[in-house]
Amino acid sequence: MDFKLSDEQRMLEETVGRLVRDTYTFETRNKILESEQGFSADVWQQFAELGLLGVPFSEEAGGFNGGGAELMVVAEGFGRGLVVEPYLATVVLCGTLVDKLGSDQQKEALIPAIIGGETRLSLALYEPNSRYEHNRVTTSAKKDGEGYVLNGEKAVVINGDSADQLVVIARTSGAEDDRDGLSAFLVDGNAAGVSRRGYPTIDGLRAAEVVLKDVKVGADALLGAEGQAIDALEDSLALGLVALCAEASGAMEVACDQTLEYIKERQQFGVPIGKFQALQHRMVEMRMELEKVRSITMLAACSLNESRELRDKRLAAAKAQVGKSGRRVAEEAIQLFGGMGMMEETPISHYAKRIVMIDHHLGDSEYHFGRLESLLDVE
Amino acid sequence: MDINFTAEEAAFRDEVRAFLKDKLPADISRKVKEHKRLGKEDTVRWQKILNEQGWLALHWPKEYGGTGWSPIQKHIFEEECAEAGAPTVLPFGVNMVAPVIIKFGTQEQKDYYLPRILKSEDWWCQGYSEPGAGSDLASLKTRAVREGDHYVVNGQKTWTTLGQHADMIFCLVRTDPEAKKQEGISFLLIDMNTPGITVRPLITLDGEHEVNEVFFDDVKVPVENLVGEENKGWTCAKYLLTFERTGIAGVGQSKAALAHLKQVAAQQISNGRPLIEDPHFRRRLADVEMELMSLEMTNLRTVAAAEAGGVPGAESSFLKIMGTELRQEITHLFRTAAGPYALPFLNEALHDDFDGNYVGPEFAASVSARYFNFRKLSIFGGSNEIQKNIISKMILGL
Numbered sequence: 143m144d145f146k147l148s149d150e151q152r153m154l155e156e157t158v159g160r161l162v163r164d165t166y167t168f169e170t171r172n173k174i175l176e177s178e179q180g181f182s183a184d185v186w187q188q189f190a191e192l193g194l195l196g197v198p199f200s201e202e203a204g205g206f207n208g209g210g211a212e213l214m215v216v217a218e219g220f221g222r223g224l225v226v227e228p229y230l231a232t233v234v235l236c237g238t239l240v241d242k243l244g245s246d247q248q249k250e251a252l253i254p255a256i257i258g259g260e261t262r263l264s265l266a267l268y269e270p271n272s273r274y275e276h277n278r279v280t281t282s283a284k285k286d287g288e289g290y291v292l293n294g295e296k297a298v299v300i301n302g303d304s305a306d307q308l309v310v311i312a313r314t315s316g317a318e319d320d321r322d323g324l325s326a327f328l329v330d331g332n333a334a335g336v337s338r339r340g341y342p343t344i345d346g347l348r349a350a351e352v353v354l355k356d357v358k359v360g361a362d363a364l365l366g367a368e369g370q371a372i373d374a375l376e377d378s379l380a381l382g383l384v385a386l387c388a389e390a391s392g393a394m395e396v397a398c399d400q401t402l403e404y405i406k407e408r409q410q411f412g413v414p415i416g417k418f419q420a421l422q423h424r425m426v427e428m429r430m431e432l433e434k435v436r437s438i439t440m441l442a443a444c445s446l447n448e449s450r451e452l453r454d455k456r457l458a459a460a461k462a463q464v465g466k467s468g469r470r471v472a473e474e475a476i477q478l479f480g481g482m483g484m485m486e487e488t489p490i491s492h493y494a495k496r497i498v499m500i501d502h503h504l505g506d507s508e509y510h511f512g513r514l515e516s517l518l519d520v521e
Numbered sequence: 522m523d524i525n526f527t528a529e530e531a532a533f534r535d536e537v538r539a540f541l542k543d544k545l546p547a548d549i550s551r552k553v554k555e556h557k558r559l560g561k562e563d564t565v566r567w568q569k570i571l572n573e574q575g576w577l578a579l580h581w582p583k584e585y586g587g588t589g590w591s592p593i594q595k596h597i598f599e600e601e602c603a604e605a606g607a608p609t610v611l612p613f614g615v616n617m618v619a620p621v622i623i624k625f626g627t628q629e630q631k632d633y634y635l636p637r638i639l640k641s642e643d644w645w646c647q648g649y650s651e652p653g654a655g656s657d658l659a660s661l662k663t664r665a666v667r668e669g670d671h672y673v674v675n676g677q678k679t680w681t682t683l684g685q686h687a688d689m690i691f692c693l694v695r696t697d698p699e700a701k702k703q704e705g706i707s708f709l710l711i712d713m714n715t716p717g718i719t720v721r722p723l724i725t726l727d728g729e730h731e732v733n734e735v736f737f738d739d740v741k742v743p744v745e746n747l748v749g750e751e752n753k754g755w756t757c758a759k760y761l762l763t764f765e766r767t768g769i770a771g772v773g774q775s776k777a778a779l780a781h782l783k784q785v786a787a788q789q790i791s792n793g794r795p796l797i798e799d800p801h802f803r804r805r806l807a808d809v810e811m812e813l814m815s816l817e818m819t820n821l822r823t824v825a826a827a828e829a830g831g832v833p834g835a836e837s838s839f840l841k842i843m844g845t846e847l848r849q850e851i852t853h854l855f856r857t858a859a860g861p862y863a864l865p866f867l868n869e870a871l872h873d874d875f876d877g878n879y880v881g882p883e884f885a886a887s888v889s890a891r892y893f894n895f896r897k898l899s900i901f902g903g904s905n906e907i908q909k910n911i912i913s914k915m916i917l918g919l
């Protein structure tokens with residue numbers, strides 16, 4: 143057993159850490175949030191130059207050949223800076239799905255472009271009535287000559303507003319919530335029949351409602367075998383969960399640090415408020431929640447190669463813990479900051495928002511508790 | 522023991538219900554129920570309707586134009602209003618400064634300010650907190666120096682709720698810097714249009730402009746605007762803070778919110794069926810309902826004690842903590858109910874005049890903003906930690 147990072151992992155951590163510290167200041171981030179696109183093309187290019195966009199891809203493809211631990215290190219660093227660039231959508235969710243399912247041709251066309259920062263993708267998976275169930279898909283793909291015609295609606299597609307290509311999960315057969323019959327298609331964001339309504343999310347990201355109306359795609363748009371996308375999709379979602387847990391962990395660490403610093407400085411009744419035991423214990427509890435999240439994130443990151451069931455059990459536990467502990471830390475941080483914690487101009491409020499809202503990405507704690515319940519007997 | 526209303530009380534409740542059914546404008550109650558941000562006009566319109574009925578000044582004695590109601594009547598009225606989706610009356614004038622003026626003010630002050638408050642001619646705000654004086658209010662530094670027939674005020678107030686609309690502010694200011702903390706403070710009424718006053722907006726984490734900073738730079742305030750004696754302002758402040766706040770538990774608000782939440786949960790689909798049938802979510806609703814029952818009874822016990830002539834003291838601290846925690850929990854459940862649609866944030870969709878398309882179900886537009894906004898409930902009005910300190914000291918003798 144060894145909890146230390148390898149030299150390579152440490153370098154990765156330092157690279158991300160330096161980037162976030164030096165260039166991704168609170169002021170810079172605020173400017174990015176206000177920009178038209180909602181993320182910075184410059185920052186994205188820096189990610190590319192530093193090799194961060196290649197972390198989960200094989201070395202042959204020009205990647206870093208990273209696994210769960212590498213992804214964790216990167217995402218934690220992003221969490222510390224509340225990075226809003228579309229890393230999760232492009233690299234973690236879509237990139238790895240293309241890598242898993244794509245033909246050589248499809249991979250050659252996309253992976254180097256992702257790694258080089260030239261192409262951004264977004265996963266069009268969830269639907270207005272699916273909540274967090276990734277297999278509840280009504281968007282249909284019907285055979286049409288050589289190709290397919292897609293029809294349906296996709297909800298809260300993260301970064302779907304600006305993505306060059308959408309990876310659309312559509313049903314080629316089966317009932318609404320069958321695991322079989324799901325297929326993944328590459329769809330150009332500006333293809334005829336695709337309409338996207340972009341908007342900001344309360345945690346600083348951008349998303350879109352996507353409507354597909356008689357969208358015609360060729361046979362070369364299909365990723366992998368028809369109707370067989372579920373396993374690869376779940377593999378990518380598993381990576382996505384690790385990234386989200388790690389991001390939460392990084393953001394919670396900063397939230398705890400900033401709160402600690404604040405209660406040492408803020409004076410009321412002639413003493414720093416951190417002298418009040420009522421607050422000391424609250425601060426201790428926040429730190430405890432952080433430690434739990436750190437630990438279970440490591441567990442999740444190191445479980446990606448376990449059996450699917452064990453992997454899924456641990457991932458469900460991790461995301462549920464993040465939801466529960468994250469809410470607690472965020473609420474306590476605001477409370478200990480008093481009125482200052484409520485202010486848009488105080489960084490802690492942005493950390494609190496992201497930490498709380500991570501619960502709404504890829505399944506909330508209720509959803510993952512449910513999954514955990516059903517996997518309770520898996521050892 | 523009988524927990525039911527007497528026939529008289531029930532008749533009063535019916536009278537209130539009939540009035541609300543008849544007079545509460547549907548467009549306003551819709552906005553309240555749908556958690557839209559209300560404009561100043563909505564509040565003023567409703568206050569004028571209440572005043573016509575003679576029901577605006579709940580806590581004032583009859584001779585000043587108040588209701589003269591008993592604690593139980595006030596309670597019934599506030600609960601019914603909240604459940605019907607009536608907007609909250611702006612508390613700063615009618616429920617805060619007015620009782621202080623009635624108790625400590627001069628005849629001229631009463632004659633001038635009270636009718637204006639009843640007619641909603643002045644929009645009041647509260648100038649207590651300062652950057653360095655939050656929970657430790659008595660450490661406030663805004664200075665007022667007497668020069669002839671006026672005070673010259675210098676300093677800063679902060680978190681001033683709805684100060685952007687205000688015509689008047691009531692302030693705690695330091696008039697004797699040598700005296701002990703609480704003893705050198707005075708209670709001043711200041712016209713917001715006086716030269717030297719600057720209001721700067723503060724935006725909260727939900728993107729709302731609800732609070733402000735107010736700066737005072739050599740602001741001249743006539744001495745007639747002093748309420749009570751110079752350096753005795755703390756007495757006014759304490760009177761105002763401990764002033765009978767029957768609505769502090771927010772039972773009516775929680776009831777209305779829970780009813781709305783159940784409606785929403787019946788429409789949302791989870792796992793292919795209505796969310797309200799999901800055993801986990803249902804359990805959470807049951808938990809909230811249980812807490813609400815306990816809170817309602819605790820609140821009624823306090824009201825009944827007040828009816829019997831008791832003065833609600835530290836007990837209201839219990840109600841503040843329980844009530845705010847419950848209201849916060851309900852906002853959390855709304856957020857949960859919205860699922861992924863809790864994420865989209867269209868600030869404009871929270872405004873009452875929004876006529877664009879919502880993203881996802883309409884109720885979801887405000888859930889996250891409201892959840893974050895409601896974090897304030899455990900911070901202001903004496904933070905929940907300060908309330909616990911009060912209970913420790915006053916009730917437990919620690």
Ligand SMILES: Cc1cc2nc3c(=O)[nH]c(=O)nc-3n(C[C@H](O)[C@H](O)[C@H](O)COP(=O)(O)OP(=O)(O)OC[C@H]3O[C@@H](n4cnc5c(N)ncnc54)[C@H](O)[C@@H]3O)c2cc1C
């Ligand atoms: C089953 C059991 C086995 C034990 N075995 C051993 C043993 O093998 N050897 C041994 O030496 N002792 C042993 N102890 C004793 C144990 O260490 C003491 O009970 C413990 O130190 C607490 O002391 P106390 O019981 O006097 O409670 P107190 O110290 O009087 O504490 C009472 C309460 O006040 C709280 N409290 C006290 N000080 C503070 C503070 N500054 N801030 C906040 N809260 C505070 C405590 O947390 C506790 O809740 C044992 C006790 C138990 C119950």
Ligand SMILES: Cc1cc2nc3c(=O)[nH]c(=O)nc-3n(C[C@H](O)[C@H](O)[C@H](O)COP(=O)(O)OP(=O)(O)OC[C@H]3O[C@@H](n4cnc5c(N)ncnc54)[C@H](O)[C@@H]3O)c2cc1C
Binds near residue numbers: 646647679682901
């Ligand atoms: C939305 C909003 C609207 C407001 N509107 C108004 C208004 O209209 N007018 C006005 O005058 N003020 C207003 N306030 C200010 C409000 O009253 C203060 O925020 C409140 O008194 C807390 O002060 P603070 O923010 O300085 O926090 P601090 O006093 O600095 O408190 C920070 C943290 O320390 C805790 N703490 C402080 N002292 C102790 C202690 N002794 N023991 C244990 N814990 C302690 C607090 O509970 C809190 O968790 C508003 C605040 C908000 C957020």
